Amino acid sequence: MIGIIVEEVASTGPGIRFFQLYVYKDRNVVAQLVRRAERAGFKAIALTVDTPRLGRREADIKNRFVLPPFLTLKNFEGLNLGKMDEDVKWLQTITSLPILVKGVLTAEDARLAVQNGAAGIIVSNHGARQLDYVVKAAQGRVPVFLDGGVRRGTDVFKALALGASGIFAL
Template identity: 70%
Template sequence: MKMDMITNVNEYEAIAKEKLPKMVYDYYASGAEDQWTLKENQNAFSRILFRPRILVDVSKIDLTATVLGFKISMPIMIAPTAMQKMAHPEGELATARAASAAGTIMTLSSWATSSVEEVASTGPDIRFFQLYVFKDRNVAAQLVRRAERAGFKAIALTVDTPILGRREADIKNRFALPSHLVLKNFEGLDLRKLDKTSDSNVASYVAGPFDQSFNWKDIQWLQTITSLPILLKGVLTAEDTRIAVQAGVAGIIVSNHGARQLDYVPATIMALEEVVKAAQGRIPVFLDGGIRRDW
């Protein structure tokens, strides 16, 4: 299929499978373990039907929305996706320009192959930064300060990854970041106990030491090191939503990490209603559809 013949988003997946190396395609396309949630993320949408109303004046349509005080052209934003230069030489820079052209917000993965500074250089648009917390809290603090200096407007804290999900395709493929690419946001940071002799060591370093003790009390720590609003990414239940409201976060992203973490959890669209009800309008709730991938 030629690129100029694409008529819907799903067709990109077929082209990607044809063009990308198997290791790269599988990294983007696969989920955790049995991949039940991966399938459910998409199947759940097919069970939600429209109830169309007729004879309504639709000659003027306004899709604009406001997110954390920022006006965007539509209620759709770009979720963080790692290592985009594995798919295209321009990677996250092209995504940033696309978000700008569409008038919406891009969230940059901390595992990006373009730095916050490089993304910021594409133009003065509204962008959020996705953050993991490592055992060495100084690494997270440095990433936050770097995003602040680059003009990013919010932190999307991923909270569903105390350890990496078991992604069997990556295990079989012995996935590794291609040698010509670098996790750019970690360049120039003080990475203690790290042998800096190769880029692959950086990838191993940031994959390994997630802080498994990070908990609700530590949200306050993050709030003390940044004035940026903090969104919790990875919430699926009413119980956690109520605690998040009490913790004073700025919003919630209903996400199952693109089905790449814990398998046999609900599709995000199925979890959305209970989270919204629990939030009771006190903080905004966003949906990570989970059909296309997180990192």
């Protein structure tokens, strides 16, 4: 199915709504949030996995750009952020809602998401820098959506041409 989905996570309007969440060490809190989302009528859970990782930015690679030490993601050191495969499998035990993995930035993460039962992938790549790699890695087994970086209609067409199943845009 190829389509354009215009949706806001916290929308109260009509349309398909998904509940975006992070899985933290205290899974009891996450379980409560999932139950609340189910009661509120959300149709899917979007497990966000991209916070501690930067995307593949070709200009940064070409220019050998490295974040200065004071800007690295040190605030995530020592935290138990979980692993995507464990988190997907755990969420499947507490909800019947489909689990979408949001923020996939690499082909390897796309393969892991598919292998671990994700119902779909949302690429939060802010400009279509990873979409083609992720679509190829998903091998048509799950839909791949684009979230972020959509500034004009041509961005939508580019994403669809690269294999996106749909686009989330505000």
